Amino acid sequence: MLKKFIDNSRAKSPWIMHFDCGSCNGCDIEVLACLTPMYDVERFGVVNVGNPKHADVLLVTGTVNPRNAKVLRNIYDQMPDPKGVIAIGACGLSGGIFRECYNVLGGIDKVIPVDIYVPGCPAKPEAIIDGVVAALAKFEGLKG
Amino acid sequence: MARTIIPFGPQHPVLPEPLHLKLVCEDEIVKEAIPALGYVHRGLEKLAEIRDFNQMIQVVERVCGICSMLHSQCYCQGIEEMMGVEIPERAKYLRTVWSELHRMHSHLLWLGLFADAFGFESLFMQFWRIRERIMDLNEATAGSRVIVSVNVVGGVRQDLTPEQCSWILTEVAQAGKEIKAIQSTMLSDYTVCKRTKGVAALTKEQAYELGAAGPTLRASGVAQDMRQLKYAAFDKIDFEPVVEYDGDCYARGVVRFREALQSIDIIRAAISGMPQGDISVPVKGNPEGEIITRVEQPRGECMYYMKGNGTKFLERVRIRTPTFANVPPLIAFMPGLELADVPVAVLSIDPCISCTER
Numbered sequence: 255m256l257k258k259f260i261d262n263s264r265a266k267s268p269w270i271m272h273f274d275c276g277s278c279n280g281c282d283i284e285v286l287a288c289l290t291p292m293y294d295v296e297r298f299g300v301v302n303v304g305n306p307k308h309a310d311v312l313l314v315t316g317t318v319n320p321r322n323a324k325v326l327r328n329i330y331d332q333m334p335d336p337k338g339v340i341a342i343g344a345c346g347l348s349g350g351i352f353r354e355c356y357n358v359l360g361g362i363d364k365v366i367p368v369d370i371y372v373p374g375c376p377a378k379p380e381a382i383i384d385g386v387v388a389a390l391a392k393f394e395g396l397k398g
Numbered sequence: 399m400a401r402t403i404i405p406f407g408p409q410h411p412v413l414p415e416p417l418h419l420k421l422v423c424e425d426e427i428v429k430e431a432i433p434a435l436g437y438v439h440r441g442l443e444k445l446a447e448i449r450d451f452n453q454m455i456q457v458v459e460r461v462c463g464i465c466s467m468l469h470s471q472c473y474c475q476g477i478e479e480m481m482g483v484e485i486p487e488r489a490k491y492l493r494t495v496w497s498e499l500h501r502m503h504s505h506l507l508w509l510g511l512f513a514d515a516f517g518f519e520s521l522f523m524q525f526w527r528i529r530e531r532i533m534d535l536n537e538a539t540a541g542s543r544v545i546v547s548v549n550v551v552g553g554v555r556q557d558l559t560p561e562q563c564s565w566i567l568t569e570v571a572q573a574g575k576e577i578k579a580i581q582s583t584m585l586s587d588y589t590v591c592k593r594t595k596g597v598a599a600l601t602k603e604q605a606y607e608l609g610a611a612g613p614t615l616r617a618s619g620v621a622q623d624m625r626q627l628k629y630a631a632f633d634k635i636d637f638e639p640v641v642e643y644d645g646d647c648y649a650r651g652v653v654r655f656r657e658a659l660q661s662i663d664i665i666r667a668a669i670s671g672m673p674q675g676d677i678s679v680p681v682k683g684n685p686e687g688e689i690i691t692r693v694e695q696p697r698g699e700c701m702y703y704m705k706g707n708g709t710k711f712l713e714r715v716r717i718r719t720p721t722f723a724n725v726p727p728l729i730a731f732m733p734g735l736e737l738a739d740v741p742v743a744v745l746s747i748d749p750c751i752s753c754t755e756r
Contacts, residue, residue, distance in 0.1 A: 274415050276438040278752050280463025280544045282414045283507060287533070290510075290526035304411025322416060322437045325408050351460055354448060357441040376463060376544050 264310055265393040267299030271309035275326050277316025280376030281343040293379045306332040311389055317345045317352050318359045330366045338389040341368045344375040399424045408437050412515050412741040415751040431732035439755040443715050450710040462753040463544050465695045467500040470549040472702045476691035477551045483681055489553035491672040494631040498661040503532040504696035505658040508748050515741040516593040524580050531573045553678025563669045574662045594648040598731040598743035611723040612698020613653040614747050618645035624694035635667045647746040684710050695720055697748050719753035
């Protein structure tokens, strides 16, 4: 019964965590803007947490380089299953404008599996909220 | 006493960006802070070899999303000076308007994050609510909320209609009113003062010798602001650099608070003094020679060095950003702090890691 309760709550109230993986800040401030009064995702039950062990959904912005790939992998491994990953912005999808830089490996999916891709440079808050909602489909299936 | 090393970052709730500090602690007192950088390094200066000088504008805008307007402004000023292009007066005023809107949104963002760092979450929400007005202005006038992308070599891409100008004036006046409404909470609340006054103080001499920049420097009593160089329309617009004398976290907060209000006056002056005319001039040829340009970003002085060789590709672009200048002061004032004050102290220099590492 407890498991059923947790599975139902997860789809209703996902806890998100944000990691900046070498982006230009453009997408990061838009992720933060989602949490503030104008967009206020907390009214949908979305809570921002700082600890990967508490998180259901990981929002990643920016390009991957060899140094932060390890950190990203580490954070992803610490999150408990089931978990969703959302790549945000052109950089997170493919490397974007920086894809030809010498220190850029490419998009987030080079390191960890990605469920939802949110395009935009930077992605707008509406698009990010839409991405989070789309990621919940993964948890819907687990509902008892 | 035994020493422990506590890692701060790269993923930390208070930091939106991956900055890593190794804090060497004795009990709860920080004895030394060792920075480790490189999490955001992309190597975008080297893109100048494969993107021509017009395409590079899009690249330098993405050095940092928060101050993108000022990066492209600095870059375009340099290229224009190298090629001997005189841009129209109206374009200079338009650049001033957008750059001051950027300064406002950056300072409001920082004030919010700063409030969050000492645990005052409702103040954080208030600042970000006011900030959305500026973001709406950016979106309506330039088409994008964060990266406005209005600069081109030879002028600007977008014009402001008289209706948009009057709308900007009413919106910033309203934002100013709302900022003043929370002034007493930000500047004289007991808890805010308790957490920020006297924390991480930097004397005038220290700040000058360590090469601090921007609000960090001005909070220590040095009246240095790159807008005094009179780039863009600042030769016509009068302003005084905001200076505080205590050099602690509180003084840095006050400087940014007052600068956000000062930007409103500058926007008002720029819009009222804006002449009619073209917004850009056609540019022919390729840049040749060397140039150094500087602008005042929300975080301080930003310097661009560029070298052109007569082809459409620049030979070298070197960017020196304010956070890079503010890391030595950060390392200097960390020893002696309590561990709980570290987030406030780190945020007080307004670290922008994607600028620093590029």
